[in-house]
Amino acid sequence: MWAELLPVGRDAATGGYHRFAWTPPELACRAWFLDEARRRGLEVEHDANGNMIAWWLPRDGTRDGAVLTGSHLDSVPGGGAFDGPLGVVSAFAAVDLLRERGIPLRRPIGIGAFAEEEGARFGVACLGSRLLTGAIDPARARALTDGDGRTFAGVLHAAGLDPEAIGPDEDLLGRIGCYVELHVEQGRALQKPVGIASAIVPHGRWRFDFGGEGNHAGTTGLADRRDPMLPFAGMVLAARDAAERNGTVATVGKVRVVPGGVNAIASSVTAWLDARGPADEAVRRTVAEVDEAARLAARPHRVSVDLAEESYTEIVDFNLALRDRVGKALGGVPVLPTGAGHDAGVLSSRLPAAMLFVRNPTGISHAPAEYAEPADCLAGVEALTAVLADLACG
Incomplete structure (x- = not known):
């Protein structure tokens, strides 16, 4: 068999x-x-x-x-x-x-x-x-x-x-x-x-949607960019830090970038967070801290952030x-x-x-x-x- x-x-x-x-x-x-x-x-x-x-x-x-x-x-x-x-x-x-x-x-x-x-x-x-x-x-x-x-x-x-x-x-x-x-x-x-x-x-999956503005990678000045990849990167690093603080594990293993061109600033990024830990409170706190860090990172770049829980098991x-x-x-x-x-x-x-x-x-x-x-x-x-x-x- x-x-x-x-x-x-x-x-x-x-x-x-x-x-x-x-x-x-x-x-x-x-x-x-x-x-x-x-x-x-x-x-x-x-x-x-x-x-x-x-x-x-x-x-x-x-x-x-x-x-x-x-x-x-x-x-x-x-x-x-x-x-x-x-x-x-x-x-x-x-x-x-x-x-x-x-x-x-x-x-x-x-x-x-x-x-x-x-x-x-x-x-x-x-x-x-x-x-x-x-x-x-x-x-x-x-x-x-x-x-x-x-x-x-x-x-x-x-x-x-x-x-x-x-x-x-x-x-x-x-x-x-x-x-x-x-x-x-x-x-x-x-x-x-x-x-x-x-x-x-306890374990669950959450989806982060970062909304920016697609544009040309060579002709758009840094000050004019609304690049969702930057707060996304901050969110990934924040997940590791939050997991260490709360005694949990947190993983970003899947990301979708639109349009996904080498010479294009992304218009949107969708990333999935997997978080697990010994207690419900620790897992929830980890996700909340990652969400807060993502929104702080997004603000100076004029990028929107939406969070959705896709599944959770106590x-x-x-x-x-x-x-x-x-x-x-x-x-x-x-x-x-x-x-x-x-x-x-x-x-x-x-x-x-x-x-x-x-x-x-x-x-x-x-x-x-x-x-x-x-x-x-x-x-x-x-x-x-x-x-x-x-x-x-x-």
Whole structure:
């Protein structure tokens, strides 16, 4: 399974992955998912939000109290191979082991592949699970646009989905008893092959729009310029300073300059700030300080600044009872928090959720060097199998 997915959406020059929601590489991953489900005789359910679930049902056909696992198949720009797909591949492998070992199934097991988890195309992370749980307004989601100006509603329609049908699915949520997501560790804190998540720290994304005046780079005097690149540069430096003051992390990893000519003063700059930290107050304070610094930097250059929050998730403490049960099933493994957002964090607002981490010796994620040793990946499959056996077969 892993070998089949590895080439899909991979940049031959950099080794990074470009699997954005409903683009050809991500659609190829979806086709792979459907093939794996059919190969096992699993029943596939497509919800209105673009999420997919492959169901293994007990002999009595019951659909309630299900144990959902899985992850996502999309990637960040130039991302690694493991972030997302490892959880989906491991879920299929765990079902295979349960069947091979003849463990009788008492509750359904679902393997989920959630849509637009990274937010790389439409800007809102965990969009599929946010829509499913009601964490985002469907009207707002329909209006989201990608870098080419295509709306989320238009992309859904082109994919054969009804944009007017997106939103919370109480029937589906009501059939799920809990969710357990396996994911590659996104850091280097884990010293054992497998660990359990205790919490997800607060995190969010904000968009800064700097409005200036486009002009000629060679004929416009410095005093006559309204150059939005200057306050943008100040905003980037302010993000680092604010993060250090508040004990958070802040990153400007995406910027769009209009018109983007070498010999032209920009008319506008749009930049995205990612901020995360141990407490909501610290993250909010970081963003407020960056906003203040950007406006101060913009004033002498007669540049406008607008700030918009695109997504935010408060601290997520995973269900303690489920976490303890997962830990008991594994015989005791390390427990650690994470600074990365996941569908498990979004789903935890509506049902018990837990996460397993597989060790990442490089400590690198969202980049081609992201890695997990094969032996650790197999240990992750065994751990997930043990958890599913306890939750769905016990």
